[in-house]
Amino acid sequence: MSRRPTRIFASLLLAVCTIAAAQLTPVPPNPTETPSHPFFITKTWVVGGVGDWDYLTMDPVADQLLIAHGPTVQVVDVDSGTIAGTVKGLRQAHAIVLDHDGTHGYVTDGPANVVRVFDRISFEVVASIPTGPSPRSMALDPVSGLLFIVGAPAVESGNQAPLRMPSSQQPIRANRPVPRSAAGHTASTITVIDAQRRTPLAQILLPGALGFAETDGHGHIFITVADRNLILRLDAQAIGNAAHRALDAHKEDTQPNPPGPDGKPALLDWSPGASPAPPADAYPSTFRLDSSCQEPHALAFDAAHERLFAACSNFKLVVLNAGTGQTAAVVPIGPGADAIAYDPNRGIIYSANGGGDGSLTIIQQDVTDTYSVVETLPTRQNARTIAVNPSDGSVYLVAVISGATLSSPPVTGSNLTVRPIDASFQVLVVGN
Numbered sequence: 001m002s003r004r005p006t007r008i009f010a011s012l013l014l015a016v017c018t019i020a021a022a023q024l025t026p027v028p029p030n031p032t033e034t035p036s037h038p039f040f041i042t043k044t045w046v047v048g049g050v051g052d053w054d055y056l057t058m059d060p061v062a063d064q065l066l067i068a069h070g071p072t073v074q075v076v077d078v079d080s081g082t083i084a085g086t087v088k089g090l091r092q093a094h095a096i097v098l099d100h101d102g103t104h105g106y107v108t109d110g111p112a113n114v115v116r117v118f119d120r121i122s123f124e125v126v127a128s129i130p131t132g133p134s135p136r137s138m139a140l141d142p143v144s145g146l147l148f149i150v151g152a153p154a155v156e157s158g159n160q161a162p163l164r165m166p167s168s169q170q171p172i173r174a175n176r177p178v179p180r181s182a183a184g185h186t187a188s189t190i191t192v193i194d195a196q197r198r199t200p201l202a203q204i205l206l207p208g209a210l211g212f213a214e215t216d217g218h219g220h221i222f223i224t225v226a227d228r229n230l231i232l233r234l235d236a237q238a239i240g241n242a243a244h245r246a247l248d249a250h251k252e253d254t255q256p257n258p259p260g261p262d263g264k265p266a267l268l269d270w271s272p273g274a275s276p277a278p279p280a281d282a283y284p285s286t287f288r289l290d291s292s293c294q295e296p297h298a299l300a301f302d303a304a305h306e307r308l309f310a311a312c313s314n315f316k317l318v319v320l321n322a323g324t325g326q327t328a329a330v331v332p333i334g335p336g337a338d339a340i341a342y343d344p345n346r347g348i349i350y351s352a353n354g355g356g357d358g359s360l361t362i363i364q365q366d367v368t369d370t371y372s373v374v375e376t377l378p379t380r381q382n383a384r385t386i387a388v389n390p391s392d393g394s395v396y397l398v399a400v401i402s403g404a405t406l407s408s409p410p411v412t413g414s415n416l417t418v419r420p421i422d423a424s425f426q427v428l429v430v431g432n
Contacts, residue, residue: 039362039377039395043429045081049074050422053398054136055339056387057096057105062120065387065396065427066105068093073107075123076427078389078396085123090116094136097147099195106195108135108149115149117198132189132203139213139221140195141236148221148234149191153209186227187271190234192243200265202243206232206284207271212339214299214308216322222308223284226295231310231325232284242268242282287325293318300342300349305368311337311351317363319371328369333361334376338384345390352397354384360397360430379428395430 051070058065064084065076073087073096087093091111098105098120107116108131115135117127134152141148188210192202208225210232215221221234246266270278289296293312300309301322308320311333317340319329336355343350347365358379363371380399387396401424404416 037432039360039375039430039432041377041379041428042394042431043081045076045427045429046423047074047076047083047425047427048423049425051092053385053400053425054094055096055385056396056398057098058387058389058396059098059120060389060391061102063389063391065389066096066098067398067427068096068107069398069425073105073118073123078394081427081429087116087118087123087125089125095138097138097140099140100142106138106140106147108138110134110136110152115147115193127198129193129198130200131191131193135191137211137213137223139215141215141219141221142217143219144236144240145195146201146236146240147193147195148213148223148236149193150210150213150223151189151191153186153188153227190223191265192239201240202246202266202268204239204268205271205274211297212299214301216301216306216308217303220322222299222301222322224296224299224310226297226313229289229294229296231287231289231296231299231308231320233287233322233325234284235282238279238282242279285325287320289318290327292316292327292330298337298340298351300340302342302344302365304344307368309340309342309349311340317349317351317361319369329371331361331363331371331373333363333373334359336382336384337361339386341386341388341395343388343390343393346393348393350386350388350395352379352384352386354382357381358383358399360386360395377430379430383428393431397428397430398426399428400425 049069054068056067063078065078067074071090073093074083075085077084090109094108094110096105096107103120105118105120109116113133114128114130116125118125131149132151135149136152137150139148186209187205187207190204191200193200209227211224211226213221213223219236221236223232225232243266293310293316295313296310298311306322308322310318315333315335317331317333318327321328333351334353337351337353339352341350349363351361353359353361358381360377360379361373362375364374365371379397383397383399400420402418402420404418
């Protein structure tokens with residue numbers, strides 16, 4: 001009997017499965033033609049550890065890569081690929097920023113509602129600063145010395161005060177109650193901290209799902225608002241002044257018992273219709289994005305050309321004029337970019353695309369507003385966060401291998417449970 005019908009059926013079944021898989025799994029752009037000096041994964045460092053991971057930070061002076069990984073910050077020596085130290089005592093690390101004198105680092109501890117301050121030599125936690133609920137991203141402004149902490153958005157029910165915190169951390173409300181919001185309204189907090197004094201100055205209540213924060217190094221902080229398709233531009237010094245005015249006013253109203261040096265921050269309610277209205281000089285300006293960018297997530301900044309890069313959920317990276325918010329260029333990237341990085345010494349933007357099978361989009365900046373994808377490098381699934389070493393151009397991503405543990409042969413028809421294998425957590429080093 002001829003096998004031709006069977007072969008035809010098998011081919012059709014394979015085609016249907018392929019189409020179905022393509023519909024369910026985001027597919028990154030096709031790899032570009034191999035450049036003359038292609039990028040590739042040069043090394044893999046297995047560093048282990050437990051839990052989910054978040055952002056990476058590079059310390060180019062100490063040659064160390066800091067990884068927010070579960071209840072720790074892992075510090076990897078980039079010369080040897082081994083663990084140089086671990087910051088412990090956290091519940092869930094999210095973002096890491098370093099001060100500018102090489103002494104301390106800051107890491108957001110989401111479930112604990114605090115920022116942990118750690119010594120960069122001993123890696124011991126030396127202080128914990130209270131924040132708004134579920135802190136994740138943050139940015140340190142070197143001009144004002146203020147640390148801006150973005151809390152994860154919360155949906156307010158309308159039946160309770162929004163963004164509840166432990167009573168010991170409740171901010172000063174300037175003699176008025178926290179306004180209640182309509183059901184389903186999304187709001188977020190920004191906690192402003194005096195980094196030198198390790199004191200929270202204010203909690204700013206803003207509408208929308210605030211996400212990633214980035215500094216330009218010259219007094220401005222940029223924050224994505226995914227559900228409103230815009231980016232906020234904050235004047236750090238103006239906000240600091242507004243916070244101090246609110247604290248001074250509260251001190252006058254509460255004499256002779258003003259807050260102590262570890263007093264509570266002021267609540268600056270800048271939601272729509274709030275009274276009193278926020279000061280015009282301190283209220284964030286907005287960059288409204290057009291259809292080329294949907295749901296912006298990650299940010300990076302080019303200080304030399306004053307360009308802001310934003311990775312969007314519709315597989316696009318947009319280049320914005322950091323002063324006006326005008327779109328200067330749009331470049332295709334892959335799915336699931338949770339972080340992007342810019343190498344100012346080489347004029348290269350990297351997008352860590354953790355969706356699908358995982359890829360790294362490498363974008364060359366030819367002149368100020370001319371950008372082109374020079375390579376799409378396959379990486380690993382969920383390799384979504386990134387850091388760049390500006391000294392030698394090395395790129396770092398992290399990923400974990402998932403698998404199933406079989407203590408006995410599986411029963412026919414049963415489903416295997418696939419989980420991340422903690423011991424396989426690894427750093428991917430990319431170079432050319």
